[in-house]
Amino acid sequence: MGQLPHLQNLWEEYGDKGLHLFDVESQNHTIEKTKLFTRQRGVTFPIPIQNWSDFPMINSAALLDWGYDSKKLPSTYIIGVEGRVIWQGKFGFEEVLKEELRKVRYPGLFRLEVDRAVQPIAKTFAAKKYGKAWKDVLKKLDLLDPEKNTAAVEDARWIVTRLEEISTYWRTVADEAMQEARYHEAIPALDKLASWYSGHDIGKKAADDLKALRKDPAVKKELAAMKSLESLMDEYTLSRRQLTAYVERLVDFAKKHEGLVAATEALALADGLTPHPVDR
Amino acid sequence: MRLPLVLLALAATTAITTDDVVAQKGGMVGQTAAPFTADTCVNRPEIIESDRLRGEVILLEFWGIT
Numbered sequence: 001m002g003q004l005p006h007l008q009n010l011w012e013e014y015g016d017k018g019l020h021l022f023d024v025e026s027q028n029h030t031i032e033k034t035k036l037f038t039r040q041r042g043v044t045f046p047i048p049i050q051n052w053s054d055f056p057m058i059n060s061a062a063l064l065d066w067g068y069d070s071k072k073l074p075s076t077y078i079i080g081v082e083g084r085v086i087w088q089g090k091f092g093f094e095e096v097l098k099e100e101l102r103k104v105r106y107p108g109l110f111r112l113e114v115d116r117a118v119q120p121i122a123k124t125f126a127a128k129k130y131g132k133a134w135k136d137v138l139k140k141l142d143l144l145d146p147e148k149n150t151a152a153v154e155d156a157r158w159i160v161t162r163l164e165e166i167s168t169y170w171r172t173v174a175d176e177a178m179q180e181a182r183y184h185e186a187i188p189a190l191d192k193l194a195s196w197y198s199g200h201d202i203g204k205k206a207a208d209d210l211k212a213l214r215k216d217p218a219v220k221k222e223l224a225a226m227k228s229l230e231s232l233m234d235e236y237t238l239s240r241r242q243l244t245a246y247v248e249r250l251v252d253f254a255k256k257h258e259g260l261v262a263a264t265e266a267l268a269l270a271d272g273l274t275p276h277p278v279d280r
Numbered sequence: 281m282r283l284p285l286v287l288l289a290l291a292a293t294t295a296i297t298t299d300d301v302v303a304q305k306g307g308m309v310g311q312t313a314a315p316f317t318a319d320t321c322v323n324r325p326e327i328i329e330s331d332r333l334r335g336e337v338i339l340l341e342f343w344g345i346t
Contacts, residue, residue: 027344048318
C-alpha cells in the first residue's frame with residue numbers, strides 16, 4: 001500500500017515509454033472496493049484482481065498465502081524486453097527497471113530494432129504521431145523494393161500492422177462505450193484517436209464523433225451524473241463502522257439517477273462493498 | 281539451563297536455512313516468464329495478455345489493500 005504513490009510516479013514517467021505496470025490486488029478484495037481505495041489515492045495504472053487473473057508463473061500456494069498474510073506482500077517481478085524475469089523481490093528495483101526501459105527505443109511498436117530505412121518513421125510512431133507515421137510508412141513502402149529491401153519492407157509492414165491494431169483497439173473501446181452510454185469512457189478513447197491519428201481519416205472520424213457527443217444533451221446528463229458519482233466515490237472510507245451508511249448513500253444515489261449508467265455503477269459499487277464470505 | 285539455549289540456537293539456525301531454501305526455490309530471475317492474463321482490472325477495461333507486450337518492460341507487483 002505504501003508503494004502506490006511511488007508506482008504512480010513511475011507510471012506517469014514511463015507509462016508511455018515502454019513500461020507496463022500491473023499491481024495485482026492479492027487479498028481477495030472485490031473490484032469495487034479496490035476501485036474506490038485506489039481512486040482515492042490517485043492511482044491510474046492498471047490493478048488486476050487476482051481472483052480474476054491467471055498467473056502461471058506464480059505457484060498457487062504462494063498466491064493463496066498472500067491472501068492471508070499481508071507481511072509477505074508486496075511481491076514484485078520485473079519482466080524484461082526478452083520476456084525473462086530480470087528482478088524479483090519487494091523493493092529497490094528502480095535502477096534495474098530504468099536500465100531495461102532504456103532498451104525500448106520505440107514504445108508501442110513491440111520491436112527493439114528496425115531497419116535503418118524506417119527508423120525515422122519508427123520515431124514518429126514512438127512520439128504517437130500515428131497519422132503522420134501512417135502516411136510516411138505508406139510512402140516508404142511505395143519507394144522500397146521488396147526484393148532488395150526485405151528487412152525494411154518487413155519492418156514497414158509491421159509498423160502498418162501496429163497502427164491498425166492500435167486504432168482498431170481504441171475505436172472498439174470507444175464504440176462499445178458509446179453503445180452502453182458509458183460516455184466517460186468513450187470520450188477519452190475518442191480524444192486519443194483524434195490526437196494520435198490527426199491528419200488521417202481515423203482521427204477525423206474520432207474528432208467528428210467527439211463534437212457530436214459534446215453537443216448531445218443526453219450525453220451531458222450522463223456525464224453530469226457520473227461526475228456526481230465520482231464525488232461520492234471520493235468520500236469512501238475503509239472504516240467498517242461507516243460502511244453501511246456509505247452503501248445506503250450509493251443506493252440513494254442510484255434511485256435519484258435511475259435509468260442512467262451512473263446509477264447502475266452506484267448499485268454495482270454498493271453490491272461490491274457489501275461484506276460477503278470472501279471479503280470478511 | 282544450557283540445553284534450552286542450545287535448542288533455541290539450533291531452531292533459529294534451522295529457520296534461517298529453511299527460509300533460504302524457499303527463497304532459492306522461488307528465485308525466478310533469468311527464467312522466461314509464463315504468459316499471464318487478467319480479465320477483471322481497475323483502470324483497464326480490456327483483458328490483459330502479457331504475451332502481447334513482448335519487447336517492452338513489465339512491472340508486476342502483488343499487493344493487498346489491507
